[in-house]
Amino acid sequence: MISNSQLVNKYFRHSKKFPHIWCPGCGIGTILGNMLRAIDDLAIDKNDIAFVSGIGCTGRAPVYVDFNTLHTTHGRALPFATGLKLARPELKVLVATGDGDATAIGGNHLIHACRRNIDITTIIVNNYIYGMTGGQYSPTTPHGDKAYTCKLGNIERPFNISALVEAAGATFVGRTTSYHVLQLQNIIKKAILHKGFSVVEVITHCPTTYGRINHKGSAVEMLKWQKEVAVDKSRADKMSPKELEGRIVTGVLIEKDLPEFCEQYDTIIEQAQNQAKGKPE
């Protein structure tokens, strides 16, 4: 596997002034690092990768890395990525998005991208909160937990992102945490190789906002929590619903082979061109 210094040298933008904007203890760096390791393992040319994001802490990931990078508007990374992928189907298009970006303001785009089955890999960083704006509740903040816009506890029920994208038709769904870095790399690799719309949900921690207001302890303690609650799908399949309460099932949850959008569109072009040949000028 590539060493950390090689990784930094090969993939980071040296002309961009570091340090990055993320807080000490943030999980996003771990996720970005393992995305890069996955890409390196797959030996994909940097010129062939487009890395697209929306707004929020996760939205800042593309600027640091040496790909074709596109930092778009809040919630809209997927439709930008859809247009780009259709224009340049040869590109590997990766999207990084947070829980608020992907499932609140971008929720409509997310479900329709799943339904279309366009060959894009979406990494959803789920830290249960809007971090960049200072800790407001998001669509994944657990019921009863606190945020700076629900100090007495959240009365809304959270989305289960993996279940949501599965229901919407994603043909690959994987879930893991920022503690399980080898599984994270492995699932991202599988997601990139999958032909169709793939989602990788990564449970992570925001020690600065969600962790602080909910007394979850330090980043290390929050990582330990991820280790404790995670249960691999192979084990979870043998567990009762009661045993699974409060646990997070990880691993590749869905993997289906269904027609991909760009490939189907190519057949539309072929048919349309054949029909046009028969037409008088």
Add this chain to the structure above:
Amino acid sequence: MSKKTSYQLMQGNEAVAEGALAAGVSFFAGYPITPSTEIAEILSDRLPETGGKFIQMEDEIGSIAAIIGASIGGRKTLTATSGPGFSLMQENLGFACLTEIPLVIVNVMRVGPSTGLPTSPSQGDVMQARWGTHGDHPIIVLTPSSVEEAFHYTIKAVNFSEKYRNPVIVLMDEVIGHMRARVNLPPRSMVERVNRVQPNMPPEWYLPYERSATGVAPMASFGDGYRYHITGLVHDAKGFPTTNPSEARDNIRGLFSKIERGFREICLVDYELMEDAEHAIIAYGCMVLSARSALEQLRKSGIKVGLIKLGTLWPFPRFAIEHYLPQLKTILVPELNMGQIYREVLRVNAGKAVIEKLNRVNGTIIAPDEIVKTVKGMVR
């Protein structure tokens, strides 16, 4: 499409679709909305025939996002919508202005605000086209006043967007969009196509937002080996976010300066019977049709009146009015809104001539007789 010039019966929206194809548009993303839907329907058929692509998105926010993405991939792109959809596009229109992505939005206007009077004509989106997205930004807005112009202006819109790396809006009213007329379109080989300037330096020397002598930076497509960053944050010449005041100034002011340089070329204005005119009608879109008819009647009555036809609304072609102000006593601005261009005319006039407005916001057009009556009243 016939290879030689020939007459055809065509609808305004159809002419837009033909213009888009003639200009080299190869990607369309849109969402159904009356009275613009014909453009999407036609291009969904015609684009794949030419190897182009069409996608129907989940909403207009996604539609403009998808054409920005495709434009970054190197395609010439266009979307079509009407008022409510145009409102939804404002967010990403601002993104395209700041990141300097070529694209065309066709807005076939209907009466607003809100759902308004669907399918009834209006010119109520003139100011929204100028200032609808937040923040200071330049914009190019063209407005055809005939079916044939819908074809030519769509081509010009694509060409301007490529040349200036800026979104261009084609504002049509429902009358022009749905009107059928005899048109005489040039063969494809005669249509001028402008392509964005691409970088020719090695990738390691490429600065994606460093303006060349023309004021516009060369634009690399994603996947062409020039790995760079595009962001809706204010950015430096490398494309990276910055909060440095001088870099922020260069970024925003640079957007304006490239359009200012092209001002004369971008401003499309026609003059009819203006040589000896003492009175003028300033009109655009379907109001040109009423104004022309009124002009004929007024000239027959011996009133020296001419027409200034605005093909470009933004940047506002102030010189077109300034040039004739010394000879003009009165100017009438008939519009299907509460007076959006009237205010611009007032601003340029600076108290020299008598300016009056004639407005309608009920879903019907202003008839020639009403213009005749108003001009006669002003002359008296």
